[in-house]
Amino acid sequence: MVTKASAPGKVILLGEHAAVYGNPVLVATVDLRNYVTVEKRDDNKYLLNNVTVDVRNFEFDSTKFPELKKKWNLALSIEAIERTQKYLGEEVGLNITIESSVPVSSGMGSSASVASALVMAISKEMGYNLKKEEVAKIAWDIENLIHKKSSGVDPFAVTYGGIIRYQKGKCTRLNIKEYLEVTIGNTGIRSDTGEIVSDVMNLKKRFPEFFDKYLCIMRDIVDYGQKFLENGNIEKFGQIMNINHGLLSAIGVSSPELERLVWAARKKSLGAKLCGAGRGGIMLALGNVSEEIKEVGGQVLRTRISDNGVMVE
Known part of the structure; x- marks a missing residue:
């Protein structure tokens, strides 16, 4: 079986930076998306492809996690694999391919989008149906490890989607009557x-x-x-x-x-x-x-x- 998941990019409408200190923020997701394909293996190894950050056919096992987390182009994927499987309570080998259309390091939540899609694809491929709240919280943990101090805006926004008000781990979808161009x-x-x-x-x-x-x-x-x-x-x-x-x-x-x-x-x-x-x-x-x-x-x-x-x- 092969599982493919995707998550959108996002734009902050109002309130960035203040959200780090518990303030509310308005955020909207866009139709640019990152895609993650995951397939279970018969061994305990992982094969990662992510052309956006120049990772091609990279094979490793969990003993290499501490070392690989130090590499800028591998840290996010390694944290996502480790955190998700730790949450699920089991470790299995996986083939993972990441395809990105959300610009990296641009303010559009690309890392959170990849993290959310990874959590969803890995958990689904392993036979689990996580709630969106669970996906968002795991993605938030991953973001905190990568960015040190994440407000949680990005992982919650890209997991739930739409135009939302976010504050301290809680989000409310807004009822917007007029199309926002x-x-x-x-x-x-x-x-x-x-x-x-x-x-x-x-x-x-x-x-x-x-x-x-x-x-x-x-x-x-x-x-x-x-x-x-x-x-x-x-x-x-x-x-x-x-x-x-x-x-x-x-x-x-x-x-x-x-x-x-x-x-x-x-x-x-x-x-x-x-x-x-x-x-x-x-x-x-x-x-x-x-x-x-x-x-x-x-x-x-x-x-x-x-x-x-x-x-x-």
């Missing part, structure tokens, strides 16, 4: 989520009182943004996006490349902001502003908001 612009610059989160934490330590006020404002941004989105007031939602971007820029997570794309998009868009950890990666704009982004050197990712989370194909 968006354009994603990619700077083409990879960013280090762990490093950026650490820098923001250091800022919080240096200016604790200021940062507490900052978190209060970010909470209001998410609350007002959710209200405007649910009421179909896209113009005001766009203005809230612009304010959110300004605050993210103020704490040092924007970049010249992101600013160029954001301001180009705003010539026509109701709202535009960076997405994810920042300092590269992607930005998000309301409406179709593909030409505006291309004119200033940005890469346009053609996608749309999707309701589908992790699934077995």
